[in-house]
Amino acid sequence: MSNKTLVLPMTLLVVAVIFSPIGASAFPNQQGNFLDLKKAVVDINDQVITDIIFKAQGKIPIHNPGINWGYGIVTIDTLGQTNVIATTSHPDIPIADSELQNGDPTNDITHNHYALLDEDAGGLCGSNPFISDLTFESPGKIFVKQNEAILKNLPESVTGGNFDPALVFEPGTDIQVAASFQLEYREDPNDSNNFAICVVDIRSLDPQERSSLIIGEHDFHDDNKKPYPHEKPHDNNGRYVYLYPEHNKYQQYDQKDRSYGNNYY
Secondary structure, three states, X not given: OOEEEEEEOOOOOOOOHHHOHHHHOOOOOOOOHHHOEEEXXXXXXXXXXXXXXXXXXXXXXXXXXXOOEEEEEEEEOOOOOEEEEEEEEXXXXXXXXXXXXXXXXXXXXXXXXXXXXXXXXOOOOOOOOEEEXXXXXXXXXXXXXXXXXXXXXXXXXXXXXXXXXXXXXXXXXXXXXXXXXXXXXXXXXOXXXXXXXXXXXXXXXXXXXXXXXXXXXXXXXXXXXXXOOOOOOEOOOXXXXXEOOHHHOOHHHOOHHHHOOOOEO
């Protein structure tokens, strides 16, 4: 089994312009600093993103968020499509797009999606990306504690979109960026059947070089050799890799009854 963990922010060479930090800076911070991410930790096992931790500057609202918000890891799949592994709450979007909402669009429960993004400058979202389809299933598990959102046991793929029930979502591991965002529902004033869910106020983590930390020397590389100080681990894309033993992974989050009360979804 191949285990590796990427800690974002990282130096990003190929990022869609819509998720660039420069584009994000055009939006003032008017909604509180939980939309400003400090970091995202992505755990990859056997070429599948299985666990993610988003850590925000402020406390993440569990109920009555006041806005339609989300965090996402943006990837490019094998077909070249832009995917997002997202956790979100959107009680003001008039669509119950998740199984966890139990058919109630106003249900503010935090849930996950695999989603596909697209752009159409002449469409309802203008220069902002829009969600072309997203899973009805909430992949994996999500729970929130203070300023952290933890996604666990994410599957390699999910079949079934809100618009196309046969669509297969397979985000892959070609990570482009981590970001927070808001959602806006826009409807054609001349045709109520023509609507879009736009992704706005995108705030990407600033790209920066980061250091690596090794816990459990025996888990570093397959040959179990101790690296020299200048030999920082990298993945196939030249990005630094954060490695630690399997038994330490999210250990503090597994005891939900004692550590996280009722904040487990």
